[in-house]
Amino acid sequence: MKNFSNTYIFLYITALVVVIAVVLTLVSTGLKPRRDRNRQAETYQQILRAAGHDIDRSKAVATFANLAEPLTDDGQQYRVICADGSKGTAIRLDGKGLWGPIWGYAVVSEDGQTLKGVAFDHKSETPGLGAKITEKAFLKAFEGKKLYDKDGNFVSVRVLKAGTASEIAKENRVDAISGATLTSKGVDEMMQSSIHSSQITNHH
Numbered sequence: 001m002k003n004f005s006n007t008y009i010f011l012y013i014t015a016l017v018v019v020i021a022v023v024l025t026l027v028s029t030g031l032k033p034r035r036d037r038n039r040q041a042e043t044y045q046q047i048l049r050a051a052g053h054d055i056d057r058s059k060a061v062a063t064f065a066n067l068a069e070p071l072t073d074d075g076q077q078y079r080v081i082c083a084d085g086s087k088g089t090a091i092r093l094d095g096k097g098l099w100g101p102i103w104g105y106a107v108v109s110e111d112g113q114t115l116k117g118v119a120f121d122h123k124s125e126t127p128g129l130g131a132k133i134t135e136k137a138f139l140k141a142f143e144g145k146k147l148y149d150k151d152g153n154f155v156s157v158r159v160l161k162a163g164t165a166s167e168i169a170k171e172n173r174v175d176a177i178s179g180a181t182l183t184s185k186g187v188d189e190m191m192q193s194s195i196h197s198s199q200i201t202n203h204h
Contacts, residue, residue, distance in 0.1 A: 037061075043075075044068075047090045050105040050119040052083030077198060080107060088116045091198045095190025098182040099124040102133065106195060108147065115157055118142045120187065130183030141174040147195065148172075156195050159188035 041057050044064035048055045055063050068080040071089065078090040088107040095102045104120035120133040132138055145157040149172060158173040161181070176184035 046119040046121065047078055047080060047105045047107075050090060050107045050117045051080045051088060052107075052117050082107060082116050086110070086116070091195055093118075093120070093190050093194040095186045095194070097122050097125045097133075097186040098130050098180070099126070102183070102186050102190060104190075106142075106191065108195070113147060115142050115145045115147060122183075125183050126180070129177065129180040132177045132180065133183060133187055138174075138177060145174065146171045154196055156192040159184050159191065 041060045045055055045057045045060035047068060048060060048064060051067070053063070053067065068078045068090070071077040071079050076092045080088055080090045082088050087110050089110075089112075090105045090107045093104045093106055100123040102120060102122045102125070104118060106118045107116040108114070109116055118139055120139065122131060122133060125131045125133065142157055146169075147154060147156055149155045149169060155168065155172045158168050159176050160168060160173050161184075162175045176188075
């Protein structure tokens with residue numbers, strides 16, 4: 001059996017690592033355009049769903065071009081035509097759930113008063129609990145809710161445990177997900193901070 005010197009083994013392993021790194025880099029570079037297209041389609045689909053359009057991802061880019069346009073260069077706001085024919089502003093939402101990032105879009109009416117709809121997503125929330133933020137039943141509850149209280153103060157749409165915080169009017173709140181307290185709190189904080197910090201609050 002042939003014996004190899006330590007130098008030979010070291011050089012062989014180094015060369016192998018370099019070759020593997022180059023191959024992985026080339027593969028990653030080659031796949032980047034596809035990943036970017038998929039990410040763009042996912043974003044457009046989410047915005048359209050928040051506006052009430054049930055669009056398949058494969059048709060999202062083409063449909064988006066006819067129904068929406070960017071309002072900012074950073075992708076934080078879009079003007080969008082909602083499923084009911086009205087116009088709204090889609091606002092990017094970013095927050096933190098129980099296990100990782102949560103995000104989405106909220107579509108606000110032209111006058112900045114009413115929430116037309118929302119769409120949320122997550123990286124690693126618990127199936128059957130926090131992951132329910134993506135389900136239609138939870139998302140539907142946000143439609144038509146008001147962002148301001150009767151005195152004209154910005155409230156956002158609060159996500160609160162049923163039966164708590166009675167000072168928050170029904171039109172300004174939705175029920176939190178049972179068994180997913182921290183994820184619901186994350187959505188609540190995300191809605192407050194992202195919408196309040198956006199220019200849409202200046203429409204009031």
